[in-house]
Amino acid sequence: MPPRQDDFIGIHDRLLAGDETASSSLVLEIGPRVEGVVASRHPEWRGTDELHDAVVDALFDHIRYPRKFNQSKGTLLAYLSMAANRDLLNRMPAASRRMNIMVPLEEVVELADLPRNVLMKDDEGEDSGRPPSLPPELELDEKELKVFRLMGQGERSTEVFADALGLGDLPLSEMRKEVKRFKDRLKKRIERSGGTLP
Amino acid sequence: MTTGFIEKAIARAEGNEAFVGHALLYWRDRERLDRPEAAKLLGTSISGYTKAALCLIPPQHSAAFAASVDRIARHAGCDPYRLLSVLRDYGIERAFAEKYGCSVGILLAARDNKETDKES
Numbered sequence: 001m002p003p004r005q006d007d008f009i010g011i012h013d014r015l016l017a018g019d020e021t022a023s024s025s026l027v028l029e030i031g032p033r034v035e036g037v038v039a040s041r042h043p044e045w046r047g048t049d050e051l052h053d054a055v056v057d058a059l060f061d062h063i064r065y066p067r068k069f070n071q072s073k074g075t076l077l078a079y080l081s082m083a084a085n086r087d088l089l090n091r092m093p094a095a096s097r098r099m100n101i102m103v104p105l106e107e108v109v110e111l112a113d114l115p116r117n118v119l120m121k122d123d124e125g126e127d128s129g130r131p132p133s134l135p136p137e138l139e140l141d142e143k144e145l146k147v148f149r150l151m152g153q154g155e156r157s158t159e160v161f162a163d164a165l166g167l168g169d170l171p172l173s174e175m176r177k178e179v180k181r182f183k184d185r186l187k188k189r190i191e192r193s194g195g196t197l198p
Numbered sequence: 199m200t201t202g203f204i205e206k207a208i209a210r211a212e213g214n215e216a217f218v219g220h221a222l223l224y225w226r227d228r229e230r231l232d233r234p235e236a237a238k239l240l241g242t243s244i245s246g247y248t249k250a251a252l253c254l255i256p257p258q259h260s261a262a263f264a265a266s267v268d269r270i271a272r273h274a275g276c277d278p279y280r281l282l283s284v285l286r287d288y289g290i291e292r293a294f295a296e297k298y299g300c301s302v303g304i305l306l307a308a309r310d311n312k313e314t315d316k317e318s
Contacts, residue, residue: 020266021273023217024252027207035203052203056210063254 006075015066023063030077031059037081038088050091058084065160068153086152090134090145138193144186151183151197204248211251218270218281219251221288240284241277250274250281258289 008030014022035055039046058080062069069079134140140148146164155161161179162168170178187197211219226236237247253273256266267285271278 020218020254020256020270021249023254024249024273027252028204028249031203031207047202049202049206052206055203056206059207060210060214 006071006077008076009071012066012069012071012076015063026063027056027059030080031055033077034058034080034084037077038084041085042088045088045092051088054084054087054091057087068155083153087149090149134190134195138190138195140186140189143182144189147183147186148190208248208251215292216254217251218253218255218285221255221285222247222251224288224291225284237276240274240280242275246275250276255285255289258286258293 008026011022011025011030015026035051038051038055042051045051061083062080069076073079134148143165147161150161150164158172158176158179159168161183162170162175165179165182167175167178190197208219211217212223214220222236226232229236231239233247234244237244240247240250242250250270250273253270256263256270260266264282267282268278271281274281
């Protein structure tokens with residue numbers, strides 16, 4: 001099978017190389033495509049602030065942490081679309097989320113034209129084999145949602161979690177403790193309420 | 199045209215000091231310019247202004263600063279000298295604010311007070 005063409009990899013490479021204009025190209029050239037993919041998956045959210053915010057979050061996260069993207073796992077468009085899709089699911093009101101969260105993620109993969117086996121492996125989760133989900137009755141605050149999203153994205157860096165929690169100024173050892181404490185507490189809450197961990 | 203999405207992206211850049219948009223907003227506040235006026239002074243269109251705003255600010259003290267600003271100006275189709283001046287002013291005032299522990303907003307307020315004193 002020939003290697004899959006990633007039309008936007010040049011922009012990613014420029015971002016990695018420190019080209020200051022790459023962020024602009026990313027937002028203006030890939031952003032609308034990401035928006036299109038996510039909007040076609042959730043037509044009822046097309047044109048809404050929530051969808052726009054989810055796309056902008058995915059793009060700006062990538063500008064900040066471009067090295068998290070692994071080219072061998074799929075295209076940049078698919079990676080960003082998945083991130084925006086996950087973000088949007090977390091923004092949805094509980095009832096709407098319950099309807100959408102259980103839709104297999106491979107549908108998103110098809111929209112983004114990614115190799116199905118690669119993304120399925122990435123997103124199924126090592127333990128449960130099921131996509132991460134939040135029970136509708138579980139109310140998470142902004143920090144908890146951020147951490148849940150990061151866990152869902154496979155993030156492992158303590159610094160990234162600490163940044164999301166506003167703990168970036170703590171010494172590393174203390175940062176590790178605080179992040180671990182927060183994640184453990186969140187995991188317990190999700191498990192107790194019947195959700196699935198990322 | 200996905201206006202809503204791009205507007206949000208610009209607002210995000212304006213709120214993040216890593217982006218040229220943040221420096222442009224600071225300049226606009228100081229000079230009391232709206233976006234079309236700022237674009238005109240930069241010698242570009244609104245679309246060029248957007249392109250510039252979404253770029254990252256190059257490190258101020260690097261030897262490549264001017265070359266980086268030139269690259270941004272070409273990307274946005276704007277006047278490189280004007281953009282250089284905006285980014286330099288912003289960098290200087292920001293460094294000053296950091297050194298003396300005040301925000302750039304306080305410097306703006308001080309400037310405004312001074313102008314009010316002159317007028318009265």
